[in-house]
Amino acid sequence: MTRYFTQEHEWIEVEGDTGTVGITDYAQGQLGDITFVELPGEGSAVAKGDSVSVVDSVKAASDVYTPVSGTIAEANAALADAPELVNTDAETSGWLFRVTLSDPSELSALMDEAAYKTYVESL
Amino acid sequence: MSEIDTPGDEETAIEPQLLPLDPWHRTRGGRMVEFAGYWMPVQFEGIIAEHLWTRESAGLFDVSHMGQLEVSGEGAAAALETLLPGDISALKPGRLRYSLLLDENGGILDDLMVTNRGDAFYIVVNGATKWDDIAHLREFLPDAITLNHLDEHGLLALQGPKAASALGRLGLTPASPDGPGLDELKFMQAAKFEWQGRPLAISRSGYTGEDGFEISVRGEDIEALADALCDQPEVKPIGLGARDSLRLEAGLPLYGHDLSPEIDPVSAGLSFAVSKRRRAEGGFLGAERILAQLEGGTATARVGLALEGRMAAREGATVWSGDRQVGVVTSGGFSPTLQRPIAMAYVERPLGAEGTALELEMRGKRLPASVVAMPFVPHRYHR
Numbered sequence: 001m002t003r004y005f006t007q008e009h010e011w012i013e014v015e016g017d018t019g020t021v022g023i024t025d026y027a028q029g030q031l032g033d034i035t036f037v038e039l040p041g042e043g044s045a046v047a048k049g050d051s052v053s054v055v056d057s058v059k060a061a062s063d064v065y066t067p068v069s070g071t072i073a074e075a076n077a078a079l080a081d082a083p084e085l086v087n088t089d090a091e092t093s094g095w096l097f098r099v100t101l102s103d104p105s106e107l108s109a110l111m112d113e114a115a116y117k118t119y120v121e122s123l
Numbered sequence: 124m125s126e127i128d129t130p131g132d133e134e135t136a137i138e139p140q141l142l143p144l145d146p147w148h149r150t151r152g153g154r155m156v157e158f159a160g161y162w163m164p165v166q167f168e169g170i171i172a173e174h175l176w177t178r179e180s181a182g183l184f185d186v187s188h189m190g191q192l193e194v195s196g197e198g199a200a201a202a203l204e205t206l207l208p209g210d211i212s213a214l215k216p217g218r219l220r221y222s223l224l225l226d227e228n229g230g231i232l233d234d235l236m237v238t239n240r241g242d243a244f245y246i247v248v249n250g251a252t253k254w255d256d257i258a259h260l261r262e263f264l265p266d267a268i269t270l271n272h273l274d275e276h277g278l279l280a281l282q283g284p285k286a287a288s289a290l291g292r293l294g295l296t297p298a299s300p301d302g303p304g305l306d307e308l309k310f311m312q313a314a315k316f317e318w319q320g321r322p323l324a325i326s327r328s329g330y331t332g333e334d335g336f337e338i339s340v341r342g343e344d345i346e347a348l349a350d351a352l353c354d355q356p357e358v359k360p361i362g363l364g365a366r367d368s369l370r371l372e373a374g375l376p377l378y379g380h381d382l383s384p385e386i387d388p389v390s391a392g393l394s395f396a397v398s399k400r401r402r403a404e405g406g407f408l409g410a411e412r413i414l415a416q417l418e419g420g421t422a423t424a425r426v427g428l429a430l431e432g433r434m435a436a437r438e439g440a441t442v443w444s445g446d447r448q449v450g451v452v453t454s455g456g457f458s459p460t461l462q463r464p465i466a467m468a469y470v471e472r473p474l475g476a477e478g479t480a481l482e483l484e485m486r487g488k489r490l491p492a493s494v495v496a497m498p499f500v501p502h503r504y505h506r
Contacts, residue, residue, distance in 0.1 A: 009124045023124050032364065033171040035457040035464075036433040038486070054127070054486065056435055058170040058457050059364045061127045061486075083433065 004067065004107055005116035011091060012067045012099075014107065019068055022095040023055060023086065026120050031057040034086045039075035040097055046072060048106050053096050055086060066099060068106045074098040142187045143277050143342040147349055151360055159250035161188045163363055170364035174459040177331060177369055178500075181283035182361035183352050190253025191273040191339060194264070195243035202268045203244060206260070207237065208388065208407050210398035216241040217303070219311050219326050223388055223396050224248070224256060229409030229416070230384035231391065232259060234376070236337075238313045238326060243271075245313075245324070247278070247337070249378045263408070277345035282335035282369075284503065285357035290336055293318055293351055295325075310334075310504040318348065327505060330366065332373030332498055334505040371465060372458050374427060374497030380438055381425060381453040381467050389416040390469065392425045392497075423450065424475040427497035428466040428483065430490050433457075435464035436483040442468050443482040443489065449474050452483060460500050466492070 003013045009027035012019040028034065036056035046052050046066045053064040075097045079085060085094040101107075111119060139157045148155065153164030164185070167173060176182055194203060200212045209222040219238035223231050233252045238245040248256045260270050281290055287306065295305050298315035305325070308314060313326035321344040329335040340348050352358050367377070376382050376391060387409075388396055394417060401407060405414055430436060435457050442450035455466030466483065474481065479494040 027124050032166060033169055036435065038434060038488075055124070056433075056457070058174075058368060058459070059165065061435070061437065062124050063127055064124050 002107075003113060004110035005113065005119075006065070006067045006110055007119065008065050010064060010067050012107075012110070014101070014104075017101050017104070018073060018098055019070070019101055020095050020098050021064075021066060023064060023090055024116070024120075025090045028087050028090040028094070031055060031060070031062060033058045034083050037076075037079045037083045037086060037096065039079065040072045042072050042074060044072045046070060046099065048103075056083075064096060067110055068099060068101050068103070070099040070102040072097055073100045142185065143345045144185045144187065144349060147346050148185065148360070151353075153360065153362060156363070158363060159188045161250065163188060164360070166362040166364045167360050170362070170368060171459045173359065173361045173365040174368050176359050177283045177333065177361055177365060178460060179284065180359075181281055181285040181289050181335070181355075181357045182331075182365070183349060183358050184280040184282065184361050184366055185277070185349070186250075186280050186337075186366075187277035187345070188250030189278055190246075190248040190250065190256060191276050191278060192246040192248065192257070192260070193240070193243040193271040193273060194246060194260070194268060195271070196268040198265070199244055199268055202264050203237070204401070204407060206263055206408055208397040208401050208410070208413065209237070210400050211237065211244065213398070213400070214239045217312055217314055219313050219328060221396055223393065224259060225388070225407065225409035225413070226384055227408055228384075229387045229412035231378075231382045231386050231388065232256065232384060234378050234382055234393075236326070236328060240313070240315075240324070245339075251379055273339070275342050276339050277342050279338045279340060279345065279349060279352070280329050280335060281338065281352060281358065282329045282331040282333045282361075283357070284334060286333070286335040287505065289352065289355040289357040292355060295323065298322065308336075310506050321348070323348070330373070330375060331369040332375070332500060332502045332504075333369075334503055368456055368459060371454055371456060371467070372460055372498065372500040373502060374467075374499060376425065376467065377454055386469075387416060387421065388413060390421040390423050390425065420472065422472060423469045424472045425453070426468055426470055426475040427495045427499055428452075428455075428468055428481065428492040429461075429495045429499070430464040430466065430483065430492045432490060433464065434485065434488070434490055436466050436485045436490055436492070440466070440483045440485045442470050443484060444474055449481070458499060465499050467497075470494075
């Protein structure tokens with residue numbers, strides 16, 4: 001299992017051909033209290049960089065972009081009743097969706113954890 | 124991830140200015156954002172926690188970005204009445220009321236609070252509009268009337284059911300021997316006090332729907348006062364985010380969003396700001412159009428909407444009745460008290476009746492909503 005990060009503050013953890021995607025702890029801290037998460041439909045085809053989910057906080061709504069192309073395999077149903085999981089467990093049980101990768105080579109353009117940490121510190 | 128919309132994202136190329144409490148906010152963990160030309164705290168511990176704290180205890184808001192003005196001189200009341208639709212002449216010393224700055228077409232240039240201080244009318248206007256307001260007042264007020272911008276004063280709002288007990292513990296004394304004590308002030312009354320020799324001008328008013336006070340304080344005294352208030356166990360500092368969600372629940376419009384020069388007081392549901400005598404006599408900018416609207420009504424009305432589900436509709440969302448667009452949302456968000464999204468919108472007046480089922484379009488989705496009475500959360504003023 002390897003975890004990658006984007007400059008837009010998504011993380012993706014890849015196991016086999018499936019990636020689990022969420023927003024980072026830094027991102028949830030910036031957003032504040034999350035009140036609703038709009039999730040992508042299972043089975044929909046997505047391209048890297050597409051806005052596929054929206055995270056609604058008290059103050060604003062934010063797009064979440066898929067870090068990779070592929071097909072949505074699953075959306076996190078637990079978020080319907082407990083969107084605050086994205087605040088409390090952003091990088092674990094507060095994941096947003098799973099995607100079946102169509103082009104794993106896209107991962108090479110993403111940051112690893114150390115690079116993301118440096119990136120956040122530069123903000 | 125990137126933000127789709129942010130309340131208060133007024134665009135400006137000018138470097139934001141610093142308020143007197145700026146370092147205090149940063150020390151206390153305030154997340155600073157640019158608002159109305161200033162760096163201001165949008166939140167401290169989190170918007171929902173701050174919101175609920177204010178509803179059950181007391182929150183301290185720094186609103187020093189707002190414009191504090193004094194209008195004085197022989198005939199000041201009559202002069203103000205040429206620009207405001209309220210009965211300023213009948214406003215007794217120590218009383219304040221809500222009013223509107225109107226243009227020639229009856230459009231709303233700003234909303235404001237005007238207090239009769241005895242020797243002057245004290246006016247608090249919105250931060251983002253204060254420079255335009257000052258220009259407007261200078262243009263229309265006669266030369267004999269003095270307009271003073273109290274730009275060396277800050278403004279704090281202490282709001283919530285425990286505001287009175289917290290402020291009472293500071294031991295304020297009336298500035299004049301015949302002035303009311305703090306506990307004698309009722310909603311929409313004001314007086315001057317002294318705190319450890321420092322002058323404070325206090326009104327029992329606010330923007331949350333709760334009991335509370337707005338305190339005008341010299342810039343050099345504001346940090347000591349903010350510290351003394353936050354030393355009280357009931358009081359925590361509150362950011363702009365909760366200020367917005369609290370006023371939304373209270374059904375109070377926000378200038379630049381729910382009110383603008385394109386909106387008139389009758390459509391906005393602010394006809395109460397046009398006093399009875401002024402309706403009979405007119406004589407204020409925009410009177411012709413507004414008096415006609417009071418008589419004949421307006422095509423649209425500001426209404427409250429309660430949404431089903433948890434997805435919020437934001438400013439700009441369109442309002443639909445079947446396949447017909449009938450309005451637009453001007454403010455919206457999640458209500459921490461009601462635990463559901465609420466919104467304000469302008470809709471065709473016949474569709475503004477309580478209970479009317481409508482749909483809001485947000486990001487291509489239709490969200491069911493119904494018209495509800497405002498305030499969404501009952502006011503608890505000290506009357």
